[in-house]
Amino acid sequence: MKKLFTFLGLAAVMVLSLFLAVVTGDYGPWYFAWLVGTTMIVMIAAAGAVMFDKQDEELAKKGIRER
Amino acid sequence: MDMLINPTVVELSRAQFALTALYHFLFVPLTLGLSFILATMESVYVITGKPIYKEMTQFWGKLFGINFALGVATGLTMEFEFGTNWSMYSHFVGDIFGTPLAIEGLMAFFMESTFVGVMFFGWDRLSARAHLVVTYLVALGSNLSALWILIANGFMQDPRGGTFDPNTMRMQFSSFVDLIFNPDAQAKFVHTSIAGFVTGSMFVMAISAYYLLTNKRKDIALRSFRIATVFGAISTIGVITLGDALGYIDAHAQPTKLAAMEAIWTTDPHPVSAAWNLIAFPSRSEQKNYFEISIPYVLTPLLTHSEDTVIPGIIQLEQEAKPRIANGIKAMVALKAYNEDHGNTAALATFKKYENDMGYGFLAKEFAPDQDLAKVNASNLPSVLDKTAKATIPNVWVEFWSFRLMVAAGFFMLALFAFAAYYSLKNEIEKHPLLLKVALWSLPLPWVACEFGWITAENGRQPWTVYGWLPTFVSASSHSVGYMIFSLIGFTLLYSSFIAVELYLMFKYARLGPQEQHHHQPEPQTAGGGMAGQPAFAKPSLSPKH
Amino acid sequence: MDIYVALKVLWWLLLGVLLMGLAIMVGMDMGVGALLRFVGKTDGERREALNIVGPHWDGNQVWFILGGGAIFAAFPTLYATSFSVFYIVMILLLFSMIMRPVAFEYRSKVATERWRTSWDWVFLISGAVPMIIYGAAFGNILEGVGFHFGWDGQYYQTESFLSYLLNPFALLCGFLSLALALYQGAAMLMIRGTDPIYSRAKKIGSLSALVAMALFVLGGVLVSGMKGYVLTSGDPAMPANPVSGQVVSQVAGAWLHNYGAHPILWAVPLIALAAMLLGSLAMRAGKAILAWWLGAVAWIGTIATAGVSMFPFLMPSSDNPNQSITVWNGTGSEYNLIWMTIFALIFVPIIISYTTWCFHVMRGKVEPPAAQDDHAY
Incomplete structure (x- = not known):
C-alpha cells in the first residue's frame, strides 16, 4: 500500500513536471530554462560534494591526510 | 482644478524609492541564492546521511537568517511605497501591476515565510526528508516571489497585457498570458534569480576561503567551497547568457535604454x-x-x-519622438475634454486616433506653460517638442557606466569561479592561498553587480515609470517637500543603523565560524519537548561571556 | 445581478477577510511583542515569550503584505489614495513595522543585557504603534478624509497629518485595536507558555478584553451621532472611476442607516461585544484556546461592524463627497477581478492547509530556551 502511494506521488510529480514543461516550453522558453537550469545546477553542485567525499576517502585510504 | 507638480517632490520621491529599493536589493539576491545552496547541502545530507552536511546546512542557515530578516523588513517598505509615494502611478496601473504583487503574496511569500520558521526551528520535529522538502519550499517560495515581482517590473519596462481605458483613466488588465509571458519579464526573472545564485555562491565561497586561510573547520570549509564554486561557475555562465538575452530584448522594446547603455549618439x-x-x-x-x-x-x-x-542613435531617437509628442499632446487635450464631458464623442474620437502616443503627451506636461497642455500653441510648440524630446533619453553617463561596472564584475566572477571550481574539483585548492585570498576579497562583487544592474534597468527606463505610457514626472504623490524630507531622513537613519547591526552580526558569526568539533553536542531527540532542546539549560542567565 | 457588481461585492468581502486575518494573526504577534516587557521579567521568560510566536511571526506577517498587494490589485484607487493621504502616519507605521523582523532575528544573537533590553523596547514600539495606527486608520476613515481628485485621477490632500494623528475618535479606535491585539497575544502566550508568563498573560489579557468592550461601546455611541455619508445616486456597475459618476451627501447618523434598513445587522456589533465579554471570562477560567478563538470572533465582529456601517463606502471624502471612494467606483476591472478570484480560490485553501500544518508541527508548550540554543530566538 505504501509503495502504491509512493508510486502515485511520484507519478503526480512527473505529470506536473510534464505539464509545466509543455506550457513553459511553448510560451515561456526562459521560464523553462530556469526550471531545467536550476535543477541542473543543484544536482551538479550536490554531485560535486559527493565527489569530494569520494576524493576524501581515497586520500584517507592512502593516509595522506585526515579531515 | 489641477495643482502644479513640484519637481523637487518628484526628485525626492525618486531618491527615496531608489534608496529603499537598492537597500532592499542588498538582501534579496543572497536569499534567492543561499536558499538553494542550503537545499543543495541538505540534499547531500539526506542522500549520503553524513551529519557534516546537516551541520553545514545549519551553519549557513544561521547566516541566511541574519540576512533574511532584513530582506523581509525592507520588503515591507517596498510593498507599500507605491501607495505612499506613487499614487498617480498606483492609480494608473494598479489594475494590472497590483495583480502580480497580490499573486506574489498568495503563491510565494506566504509559502516562503511560513516554512522559513519550520526550517529554522523544526530540525528536531521533522524527519530528515520532510525537513528537506521544507527547505526546498523556502527556496522555491523566495524565487517565486522574485518571479512575480519581476513580472510586475516587466510590465513597467515593456507594457504588455494592459490597455488604456478613457472611462476609468487608467490602464486595465486585458491579457494574463501577455502579462506573465512578457519576454522582458521572463529574461529578467531568470537573470535576477541566477544573479542571486551567483551572490549566494560568492558568499559561501568567500567565507569558506576565509576558514581555509585561517585553518578553521576545514571539513566544513572544503565541502562548502566545493559546492559554492560548482554552483557559482554554472550560475555565472547563466547570468551572462541571460544578460545578453535581456540586451537583445531591450533592443526591440526600449531603444532609448539601449542607445544610452552603449552611448550611441549618432546612428x-x-x-x-x-x-x-x-x-x-x-x-x-x-x-x-x-x-x-x-x-x-x-x-x-x-x-x-x-x-x-x-x-538608432540618441539624436535620431529624439527626432523620431517629436511627431509622437505632438500627437500625444492632442490626445491628452482630447482626453481631458472627454473626461469633463463624457458625452463629447468628438473628443473621444480624437483621443482614440492618437491614443498610442498619449504617454508622450503626458511627458510634455512638464514642459508646457503652467504644466497645462491646453496652453501649447503654434508659437511655443517647437520649444516644448524640443525639451520633451530631449527628456525621452535617460541619463547616458549613469547608464553607460553602471552597465559596464555590472558586466565587468560579472566577467571577473566568471573567471574567479572557473579557477576556483577547477582547483576545488582537483582537490588542490589549499595549495593556492592567493586564489583563496582573491576569493575572500571578491566578496562584495556580486552586490556591486546587482546594485548596478538595478540602476541599469531602472535608470534606463527613465523618463517613464511605464515605458511609453506614464512618465515618472506625473507618477508621484503630491506631498509637500517637508513630508518627503521627514520620510527620507527617517529611512536613512533607520536603514543605516540596520546595516550597521547586520554587518556587525554577520561578521561576528562568520568569524566565529561553525563550532569546533569537540564542542559538538549530540542532537537532542525530544519529540514534543519544545524548541528548548537542552533542558539542562532551563535556567538561562544573562551572564556576560568573553 | 451583473457579474461585475457581484465581483465588486465579493472583493469587498475578501478585503474584509484580509483585514480580519491581518488583525488576528499580525495583531496576535504584535500583542506578544507589546506585552513582552510585562509578561517576562527575566531574559529567559522573555525568550520563552518570543519563541511562542517565533516560528510563525514571519508567516503571519504575510497577511499584512498580502493585504497591501490585494488592495493594490483589487482596489487600486483606494491603495493609491489611502496610503498617500495618511502619508506621515503610514510612514510611522512602516518605520515601526520594519523594526520588528529585525528585532526577532537579532535580539538573542548577542548576550549582553543592554543589547537585549534595547530590542525589548523595540518590540514594545513595533507592537503597539502599528496596532494603534491600524485602528486609527479606521477611525479617520469613518469620519471622512480630506482629499479630492484631479481630472486625470491624481489625488490632492487638504488636511495635515496632525489632524489624523491627534484625532480623539481615531485614537479611541486605535486603542480599541491595541486592546484587542493585547488580548489576542495574551491568549497565545497562555496556550503555549508556562508560568509565570501564563498567569501574567491571563491577568493582562482578561482586562484588555474588558477595556476593548468599553471602547467599542463608547465608539459606537460616537459613531451614531457622527456625520456619515449617503450615496444618493451612483450605478453599482459603473466604470471604476472616482472622479465623477456619483452623488454623495453628508447626513448626521448616516452610519446607522444600514442597520435601520436591515435590523439583522445589529447582530454584528452584538457578536463582537459578546465575544469580548465571553473571551474575558474564558481567559479568567483558564480556557486559553477558547479565549483565542473568541478573540478572533471579536476582531471579526469589530471589523465587520465598521464594514457594514459604511457599506458601500471604502473611504469617504470630506473635501468633495461626490468623489468618495466606494465599492462601486474603487475596484479593479472585471477581467482583473476574475483572475484575482481564480488565484484566491486556488491558493487560499493551500495557504490555510500548510499554515495549519506548520502550527501543528511546532505545537506544544515552550520552555525558556537554552542560552546556547541556535534553534530559538
Whole structure:
C-alpha cells in the first residue's frame, strides 16, 4: 500500500513536471530554462560534494591526510 | 482644478524609492541564492546521511537568517511605497501591476515565510526528508516571489497585457498570458534569480576561503567551497547568457535604454562595421562622447545577434519622438475634454486616433506653460517638442557606466569561479592561498553587480515609470517637500543603523565560524519537548561571556 | 445581478477577510511583542515569550503584505489614495513595522543585557504603534478624509497629518485595536507558555478584553451621532472611476442607516461585544484556546461592524463627497477581478492547509530556551 502511494506521488510529480514543461516550453522558453537550469545546477553542485567525499576517502585510504 | 507638480517632490520621491529599493536589493539576491545552496547541502545530507552536511546546512542557515530578516523588513517598505509615494502611478496601473504583487503574496511569500520558521526551528520535529522538502519550499517560495515581482517590473519596462481605458483613466488588465509571458519579464526573472545564485555562491565561497586561510573547520570549509564554486561557475555562465538575452530584448522594446547603455549618439548607417564603445565619456549637453575607445564590427552582432540591423542613435531617437509628442499632446487635450464631458464623442474620437502616443503627451506636461497642455500653441510648440524630446533619453553617463561596472564584475566572477571550481574539483585548492585570498576579497562583487544592474534597468527606463505610457514626472504623490524630507531622513537613519547591526552580526558569526568539533553536542531527540532542546539549560542567565 | 457588481461585492468581502486575518494573526504577534516587557521579567521568560510566536511571526506577517498587494490589485484607487493621504502616519507605521523582523532575528544573537533590553523596547514600539495606527486608520476613515481628485485621477490632500494623528475618535479606535491585539497575544502566550508568563498573560489579557468592550461601546455611541455619508445616486456597475459618476451627501447618523434598513445587522456589533465579554471570562477560567478563538470572533465582529456601517463606502471624502471612494467606483476591472478570484480560490485553501500544518508541527508548550540554543530566538 505504501509503495502504491509512493508510486502515485511520484507519478503526480512527473505529470506536473510534464505539464509545466509543455506550457513553459511553448510560451515561456526562459521560464523553462530556469526550471531545467536550476535543477541542473543543484544536482551538479550536490554531485560535486559527493565527489569530494569520494576524493576524501581515497586520500584517507592512502593516509595522506585526515579531515 | 489641477495643482502644479513640484519637481523637487518628484526628485525626492525618486531618491527615496531608489534608496529603499537598492537597500532592499542588498538582501534579496543572497536569499534567492543561499536558499538553494542550503537545499543543495541538505540534499547531500539526506542522500549520503553524513551529519557534516546537516551541520553545514545549519551553519549557513544561521547566516541566511541574519540576512533574511532584513530582506523581509525592507520588503515591507517596498510593498507599500507605491501607495505612499506613487499614487498617480498606483492609480494608473494598479489594475494590472497590483495583480502580480497580490499573486506574489498568495503563491510565494506566504509559502516562503511560513516554512522559513519550520526550517529554522523544526530540525528536531521533522524527519530528515520532510525537513528537506521544507527547505526546498523556502527556496522555491523566495524565487517565486522574485518571479512575480519581476513580472510586475516587466510590465513597467515593456507594457504588455494592459490597455488604456478613457472611462476609468487608467490602464486595465486585458491579457494574463501577455502579462506573465512578457519576454522582458521572463529574461529578467531568470537573470535576477541566477544573479542571486551567483551572490549566494560568492558568499559561501568567500567565507569558506576565509576558514581555509585561517585553518578553521576545514571539513566544513572544503565541502562548502566545493559546492559554492560548482554552483557559482554554472550560475555565472547563466547570468551572462541571460544578460545578453535581456540586451537583445531591450533592443526591440526600449531603444532609448539601449542607445544610452552603449552611448550611441549618432546612428551608424553601416551596421556591419558599426563600432562598439568599450569606454566612453558621454556628454549630454554636447550630445557626443568626449573620449572613447571603440571596437569596429562588434556592435551589431553583440546587440542584435545579426549583421544587418541598424541601431538608432540618441539624436535620431529624439527626432523620431517629436511627431509622437505632438500627437500625444492632442490626445491628452482630447482626453481631458472627454473626461469633463463624457458625452463629447468628438473628443473621444480624437483621443482614440492618437491614443498610442498619449504617454508622450503626458511627458510634455512638464514642459508646457503652467504644466497645462491646453496652453501649447503654434508659437511655443517647437520649444516644448524640443525639451520633451530631449527628456525621452535617460541619463547616458549613469547608464553607460553602471552597465559596464555590472558586466565587468560579472566577467571577473566568471573567471574567479572557473579557477576556483577547477582547483576545488582537483582537490588542490589549499595549495593556492592567493586564489583563496582573491576569493575572500571578491566578496562584495556580486552586490556591486546587482546594485548596478538595478540602476541599469531602472535608470534606463527613465523618463517613464511605464515605458511609453506614464512618465515618472506625473507618477508621484503630491506631498509637500517637508513630508518627503521627514520620510527620507527617517529611512536613512533607520536603514543605516540596520546595516550597521547586520554587518556587525554577520561578521561576528562568520568569524566565529561553525563550532569546533569537540564542542559538538549530540542532537537532542525530544519529540514534543519544545524548541528548548537542552533542558539542562532551563535556567538561562544573562551572564556576560568573553 | 451583473457579474461585475457581484465581483465588486465579493472583493469587498475578501478585503474584509484580509483585514480580519491581518488583525488576528499580525495583531496576535504584535500583542506578544507589546506585552513582552510585562509578561517576562527575566531574559529567559522573555525568550520563552518570543519563541511562542517565533516560528510563525514571519508567516503571519504575510497577511499584512498580502493585504497591501490585494488592495493594490483589487482596489487600486483606494491603495493609491489611502496610503498617500495618511502619508506621515503610514510612514510611522512602516518605520515601526520594519523594526520588528529585525528585532526577532537579532535580539538573542548577542548576550549582553543592554543589547537585549534595547530590542525589548523595540518590540514594545513595533507592537503597539502599528496596532494603534491600524485602528486609527479606521477611525479617520469613518469620519471622512480630506482629499479630492484631479481630472486625470491624481489625488490632492487638504488636511495635515496632525489632524489624523491627534484625532480623539481615531485614537479611541486605535486603542480599541491595541486592546484587542493585547488580548489576542495574551491568549497565545497562555496556550503555549508556562508560568509565570501564563498567569501574567491571563491577568493582562482578561482586562484588555474588558477595556476593548468599553471602547467599542463608547465608539459606537460616537459613531451614531457622527456625520456619515449617503450615496444618493451612483450605478453599482459603473466604470471604476472616482472622479465623477456619483452623488454623495453628508447626513448626521448616516452610519446607522444600514442597520435601520436591515435590523439583522445589529447582530454584528452584538457578536463582537459578546465575544469580548465571553473571551474575558474564558481567559479568567483558564480556557486559553477558547479565549483565542473568541478573540478572533471579536476582531471579526469589530471589523465587520465598521464594514457594514459604511457599506458601500471604502473611504469617504470630506473635501468633495461626490468623489468618495466606494465599492462601486474603487475596484479593479472585471477581467482583473476574475483572475484575482481564480488565484484566491486556488491558493487560499493551500495557504490555510500548510499554515495549519506548520502550527501543528511546532505545537506544544515552550520552555525558556537554552542560552546556547541556535534553534530559538
